[in-house]
Amino acid sequence: MTTGISLVRENAVGMQPPRTLWVPFPLGRPLGAPNNPAFQHRVIAAALDLLDCPIGPVLEDFPEDAPAVDLESAAVCPVSFSQPEPNDTWQSRLINEFTTLKPWHDLSLRRRGGRTLTSLSENSIEENLRKLGELLDAGQIQKSEFRWLKFAIEDAKAFYFEALTAQPGEYLHEELHRTLWQDTQFGSALRACHRILDSEPSTRQFAGIVAPRQAIESPTASPNSGNESVPSTHSRPLGDIT
Helix, strand or coil: CCCEEECCHHHHHHHCCCEEEECCCCCCCCCCCCCCHHHHHHHHHHHHHHHHCCCCCEEEECCCCCCCCCHHHCCCECCCCCCCCCCCCHHHHHHHHHHHHHHHHHHHHHHCCCCCCCCCCCCCHHHHHHHHHHHHHHCCCCHHHHHHHHHHHHHHHHHHHHHHCCCCCCCCHHHHHHHHHHHCHHHHHHHHHHHHHHCCCCCHHHHHHHCCHHHHCCCCCCCCCCCCCCCCCCECCCCCCC
């Protein structure tokens, strides 16, 4: 008898585990908001209640949204993301953004005593972003690249989040995800990956792993635009970090 919680409904639909509770929360928060045990217990109880279902697969939606967190407690993003030139390639966009964020990630490593979550891929972040840009510029992603792509995306996300939280302070999870998906060229690149994969039935299931539904349904996520980023209202120019 098994039950579980899914943050990406499309994955649960495709994999069809015995019992799954889908929760409409940001990635990384399967129990909703932090420091709210009453709400977290309701999520756990809803998942355990699925054990009463004798036959699977069962997929149910959790009926509540995660409690809101006060935006005033969130620190501002230390980087102001620039708009690319119309003729920039995906590779140049991603590498330029990586170069902008690298000093902040270095500061993040110093603050964390060298600890980082960028350790899944065998390649460096820069190498992975170069390859991602090359694939997007070519307009095709083969199934043979899926394992590399999954690890590369997870490492790049960790790199971005660690760079964005380099400065001391409290950072709101929802605001960091909004910055990643709506302000950065990396977020735009992942939505472009999603469009490529979603266009073919044989790769459609993997598209939901590359970009969650919330990012695709974002009001700024235009399906036809190569440049989808929007300047952040919570950002400030890159300054002296020494």
